[in-house]
Amino acid sequence: MTSDAASLSALPYDETSRLAALHALALLDSAPEKEFDALVALAAELLGCPTALITLIDRNRLWIKASTTPGERELDRDIAFCDSTIRQGEPMIVDDLSHDARFRDNPLVAAGARFYAGTAIHVADGEGVRQPVGTLCVLDDRPRSLNSAGHAALQHLASLAEALIAARRTALEAIRIATAGERLVSQLANNDRIFRQAERIAMIGSWRLSVADQTLEWSDNVYRIHGLEVGAMPALSEALDFYPPQARADVSARLTRTIDTGEPFDFEADLVTADGRRRRIRAACETESRDGVVQALIGVFQDITDRHGLETQLRRSADTDALTGIANRAAFDRELETAMGTARDKGSPLMLALIDLDGFKTINDSLGHDAGDDVLRLTGTALTQPWLRDCFAARIGGDEFALIVTDPQMIAQADQLAVDIEAALRVSVEANGITMTSAGSVGMANFDDEIHSLRDFARRADVMLYAAKRARVGRRPGPSRKAA
Numbered sequence: 001m002t003s004d005a006a007s008l009s010a011l012p013y014d015e016t017s018r019l020a021a022l023h024a025l026a027l028l029d030s031a032p033e034k035e036f037d038a039l040v041a042l043a044a045e046l047l048g049c050p051t052a053l054i055t056l057i058d059r060n061r062l063w064i065k066a067s068t069t070p071g072e073r074e075l076d077r078d079i080a081f082c083d084s085t086i087r088q089g090e091p092m093i094v095d096d097l098s099h100d101a102r103f104r105d106n107p108l109v110a111a112g113a114r115f116y117a118g119t120a121i122h123v124a125d126g127e128g129v130r131q132p133v134g135t136l137c138v139l140d141d142r143p144r145s146l147n148s149a150g151h152a153a154l155q156h157l158a159s160l161a162e163a164l165i166a167a168r169r170t171a172l173e174a175i176r177i178a179t180a181g182e183r184l185v186s187q188l189a190n191n192d193r194i195f196r197q198a199e200r201i202a203m204i205g206s207w208r209l210s211v212a213d214q215t216l217e218w219s220d221n222v223y224r225i226h227g228l229e230v231g232a233m234p235a236l237s238e239a240l241d242f243y244p245p246q247a248r249a250d251v252s253a254r255l256t257r258t259i260d261t262g263e264p265f266d267f268e269a270d271l272v273t274a275d276g277r278r279r280r281i282r283a284a285c286e287t288e289s290r291d292g293v294v295q296a297l298i299g300v301f302q303d304i305t306d307r308h309g310l311e312t313q314l315r316r317s318a319d320t321d322a323l324t325g326i327a328n329r330a331a332f333d334r335e336l337e338t339a340m341g342t343a344r345d346k347g348s349p350l351m352l353a354l355i356d357l358d359g360f361k362t363i364n365d366s367l368g369h370d371a372g373d374d375v376l377r378l379t380g381t382a383l384t385q386p387w388l389r390d391c392f393a394a395r396i397g398g399d400e401f402a403l404i405v406t407d408p409q410m411i412a413q414a415d416q417l418a419v420d421i422e423a424a425l426r427v428s429v430e431a432n433g434i435t436m437t438s439a440g441s442v443g444m445a446n447f448d449d450e451i452h453s454l455r456d457f458a459r460r461a462d463v464m465l466y467a468a469k470r471a472r473v474g475r476r477p478g479p480s481r482k483a484a
Contacts, residue, residue, distance in 0.1 A: 012089035021125035036066035049138035056134040086132040091119035096143035115140040204302040227273030280308035324380030332394035350447035353403040360399040367431040378427040
């Protein structure tokens with residue numbers, strides 16, 4: 001047996017079946033897609049790494065489907081860390097690539113890569129066996145580690161990637177069958193039966209609008225998506241009534257523009273079914289012309305409610321700090337920009353409170369990162385208590401938090417508010433019989449006409465924060481040991 005054959009025989013999967021499953025996806029060398037771009041952006045945010053990738057591993061190369069950083073989209077498979085990930089059959093985390101015998105001489109390490117964490121993305125092959133076709137991974141140019149929450153996040157993100165790939169494959173296959181079926185439906189009754197089955201599975205249907213008399217034709221599944229029994233065809237005006245008013249006007253305008261210009265359309269909109277359920281649909285169409293004159297519009301109609309919900313969840317997750325459950329820095333910046341605009345336009349009061357945890361590094365070093373994570377979670381809980389009404393809380397850095405305060409009474413009593421926040425930030429954690437208490441310093445700044453940007457506002461609050469920290473020197477709580 002050759003060395004190559006021996007290597008392949010030791011793999012936890014069948015390479016031939018794996019490649020067949022990969023190529024069946026039609027993902028290699030495809031154009032960027034917003035769903036995958038959103039997922040890698042979320043991975044980078046949740047795991048705190050500058051680079052996150054979705055990769056596909058071909059016979060001799062690794063190809064990058066989505067990345068948070070620009071650059072080459074493929075490299076040789078034999079130097080790719082992700083190849084090792086799918087070969088070992090479980091998530092691979094390397095804290096420092098330069099200290100790992102497998103990778104320290106790798107050209108990617110020579111180029112600056114230090115940390116890697118990746119897990120395989122699987123799809124089912126023709127026999128229903130899950131095959132590892134690529135990975136979801138993150139990289140950093142600094143050595144680091146991944147805590148238990150990071151491990152769990154990596155696995156959840158890979159599951160989302162698999163769901164996106166499965167949804168994409170189902171939609172493409174259904175559209176392919178729908179297109180082929182519509183051409184052959186009048187001649188091949190068997191193909192029509194298969195097409196109807198595909199419609200039900202993929203929640204997709206076909207439709208036709210005659211331009212001359214404005215009559216509609218729907219396949220059975222378009223009725224189902226609308227919550228109607230298959231039967232009498234509604235008039236165009238009745239079909240448009242299933243859309244909310246704003247969407248109804250947009251759909252009508254698109255139909256008119258396509259009839260006038262011949263330009264196809266592809267859009268998403270909300271729809272309310274006959275039984276009152278709110279659904280998200282995607283509609284696409286092309287023209288059917290004779291002698292250059294549009295005779296009809298023909299297209300497909302798909303229920304994408306589940307996919308839309310997943311995308312909405314991804315966007316919401318991208319604004320949330322994974323550890324504390326409160327807003328992250330990106331969401332905070334947007335909220336503060338909006339609040340400043342409102343305060344400037346209406347003359348309403350606005351205050352920014354910056355919070356820095358005192359002694360957090362000591363707790364991390366003394367009790368471990370799990371205890372440090374507990375402090376951060378408890379801090380997030382403290383900043384979202386009911387008494388902090390109408391305040392917007394965010395984690396904006398490692399142990400840095402912020403509050404946007406708009407309540408006039410709180411702002412008028414800022415000194416008392418600072419005292420109350422500092423009291424709420426006193427949280428205790430325990431490990432190995434040692435209890436330590438974390439505290440926080442608060443710096444507050446009011447918005448006025450001299451503040452022109454987020455940076456101006458933050459700088460003013462920073463000055464007050466460091467003054468508060470200096471005042472706390474010597475008053476920081478220390479560790480205590482439980483009695484045996």
